[in-house]
Amino acid sequence: MRFSLKSIYWIVLGIIFSGCADLFFNPTTNLSLVPLNEVRIMPDVSSIAFEWKLNEKDKSIKGFVIYRKTKDEKEFQRIAIIRNSFATHFVDKGLQSETIYYYQFATLGxxxxxxxxxxxxxxxxxxxQPLEMAYASKDTPRMIKILWNPHPNPSVDSYIVEKxxxxxxxxxxxxxNRLNIEHFDTGLGDGVTYEYRVASVDFNGIKGRYSPVVSATTKRPPEPLSNITASKDVPKLIIIKWDASKQADVTHYLIYASQKEKGDYEQVGESKNTYFEFKTQDDGSRWFFKVVAVDEYGIAGSLAQVPVMGVSLTPPPAPVIKGASVVDGQALIGWEPPSTRVSEIYVYRKEGSFGNPLKFKVKANENKFVDKEMEQGKKYTYWVEFVDVNQIPSQPSEAFTLIKP
Known part of the structure; x- marks a missing residue:
């Protein structure tokens, strides 16, 4: 069916005027008309229904007018004009839940x-009604599952989860969906407690009362390790040891190191055993270490712990010269006996101010050196060096100069 432009014009105009008719409603009071003073009220979550008896004997009634206000409003506002004398019901929709509304009724003549x-x-x-019960999982890694019973009210359309x-x-x-009764909160911290509550939402978007608050704690990090030690007597190596974690789900350990006790610690390795070998190219190199356990979910223990210090084997002490002199045309040099750690002793001799020194090896149990090859009037410079069983040299002794008279 097709409409002419003229027909459409009158249809639209009729709709506009019919919709606006009540905007210009300006009634006059007729005290002979009997108002509605007996009304049955049936409240719902977002609407309130009213019912009254039909007065068939009073032909002067042509309809009804309904007014409403809230406790915060000073004046009643007209919300409906019912131009039907046979009407006995009215539903006020789109209201807030758990809210008191006030109404007045008048009859229309x-x-x-x-x-x-x-x-x-x-x-x-x-x-x-609030959900009777909600649950939250505990000890799950970096996640909490919130679970609740389906709401028995079929008007429930969905749920809102709050944290x-x-x-x-x-x-x-x-x-x-009313029957979808779980939510996973992910990306959480380790060993942190969270609180949740759940509310139902009906098909009109009205939110119900909240469920009881539930709390849950994510899986805690592994406990700190005990008896962490670091060696101080291994050449070019620091060996870190610790007691095994008592937690069954620990899979390995991470080792962190810093050259400053309160510095920034960087991961230098990991181990499935209870020890780790930290290599260094320097003798007497000092480092600080922290070790943490890691469980099967990749959750590591806290670095907030007191570090342990380890040192690669330091060089043996420098030789202490007891005396150096020329006796009977020979240089005689003596030193204090070294520790049992020293396996080799070297004496260096340099002629004049230039050139490379000569190197003489002395047995480890000796504590003197005799140079028989001195030339008269020449200046010779001597110093001594200890070398331990790991081939770590000491600092050289003090240097001294002798001249054969």
Whole structure:
């Protein structure tokens, strides 16, 4: 069926005027009209229904006018004009749950005359019952599962899950479908306690009361390790040892190191055993270490622990010269006996101020050296060096100069 432009014009105009008719409703009071003073009230979550008896004997009633206000409003506002004398029901929709509304009714007579208003009726919208029970998983790695029973009310369309963040409740998820009763909160911290609550939402978008608050704690990191030690007597190596973790799900350990006790610690290795060999090219190199356990989920223990210090084997002490002199045309040099750690002793001799020194090996149990090859009037410079069983040399002794007279 096709409409002409003229027909469409009159149709649209009719719709506009019919919709605006009540905007210009300006009734006059007719005290002979009897108002509605007996009304049955049936509240729901977001609506309130009213029912009254039909007065078939009073032919002067042509309809009804309904007014409403909240406790915060000073004046009643007209919300409906019912131009039907046979109407006995009205539903006020789109209301807030758990809210008190006040109503007044008047009857409508001929020529938009109106009765006095009825007494004030108070009605309070109801609410969606809270979920009876909610649960939250415990000891799960970096995740908490929130679970609840399906709401028995078939008008429930979805659920809202809220979490307390910095002391305030914030919505973190909307779960569709009344029978969908779980949510996973992921990306959480280790060993942290969180609080949750769940509310139902009906098909009109009205939120019900909250469930009881549930709390849960994510899986805690492995406990600190005990008896962590670091060696101080291994050449070019520091061996770190510790007691095995008592937790069954620990799979390996991470080792962190820093050259400063309160410095930035960097991971230098990992081990499935209870020891780790830290290599260094320097003798007497000092390092600080921290060791943490890691469980099967990749959760590591805390680095907030007191570090242990380890040192690669230091060089043997420098030789202490007891005397150096020329006796009977020979250089005689003596030193204090070295420790049993020393396996080799070297004496260096340099002629004049230039050139490379000569190197003489002395047995480890000797504590003197005799140079028989001195030339008269020449200046010779001597110093002594110890070498231990690991071929780590000491610092050279003090240097001294002798001249054969």
């Amino acid at each position: 001929a020529n938009d005359t109106i009765s006095a208003r009825s007494k004030t009726f108070a009605a309070k919208t109801s609410f969606i 307390k963040i910095n002391g305030k409740w914030e919505e973190i998820a909307k779960v569709p």
